[in-house]
Amino acid sequence: MTSVNTDAHILMSMTYASRANPDVSATDFNEILQQAQINNAANSITGMLTFNKDYFLQTVEGPRAQINRLLYSLIADERHYDLQVIETRELKHREWSKWSMNYASPTEENAAVYLKYSTTNGFNPYLLNADSANGLMNELSAQKG
Numbered sequence: 001m002t003s004v005n006t007d008a009h010i011l012m013s014m015t016y017a018s019r020a021n022p023d024v025s026a027t028d029f030n031e032i033l034q035q036a037q038i039n040n041a042a043n044s045i046t047g048m049l050t051f052n053k054d055y056f057l058q059t060v061e062g063p064r065a066q067i068n069r070l071l072y073s074l075i076a077d078e079r080h081y082d083l084q085v086i087e088t089r090e091l092k093h094r095e096w097s098k099w100s101m102n103y104a105s106p107t108e109e110n111a112a113v114y115l116k117y118s119t120t121n122g123f124n125p126y127l128l129n130a131d132s133a134n135g136l137m138n139e140l141s142a143q144k145g
């Protein structure tokens with residue numbers, strides 16, 4: 001019998017919300033996105049990030065070990081804080097396979113999508129359950145075309 005000593009075949013997805021550090025500028029947002037895209041391409045991670053000036057909501061998916069390693073980095077990253085995991089689950093297939101990190105932030109075009117998932121005025125991912133978080137990100141991505 002061959003023993004399997006890698007979990008690379010076990011795919012998982014993690015969705016979390018966090019608060020942007022108030023010092024984080026528009027340039028920093030672009031750097032975060034670029035860093036995510038470059039690192040993820042090297043680490044077999046794919047996903048979706050949505051943010052406004054106050055909050056992040058992100059889904060990352062990939063090999064379980066890589067996702068857990070990224071979780072440590074994310075928690076230590078001072079560009080955001082109060083990271084709260086919304087959902088983790090095992091996947092048979094990736095849902096964001098086309099993107100090292102897809103992204104969306106509020107624009108006039110997607111305002112209705114954010115509104116649909118808001119119980120208060122404005123986007124606050126801490127108020128979303130897992131289904132709503134996934135729904136929001138899928139609709140934002142679909143809207144981008």
Ligand SMILES: Cc1cc2nc3c(=O)[nH]c(=O)nc-3n(C[C@H](O)[C@H](O)[C@H](O)COP(=O)(O)O)c2cc1C
Nearest residue numbers: 032035036039040056058060073074077079080101
């Ligand atoms: C909101 C947010 C999302 C991030 N997303 C990712 C990501 O998807 N992948 C990643 O490697 N790093 C991501 N980062 C950066 C990590 O926290 C960390 O800085 C980085 O992985 C460190 O790796 P490096 O120094 O080797 O580039 C994110 C940071 C923030 C604040």
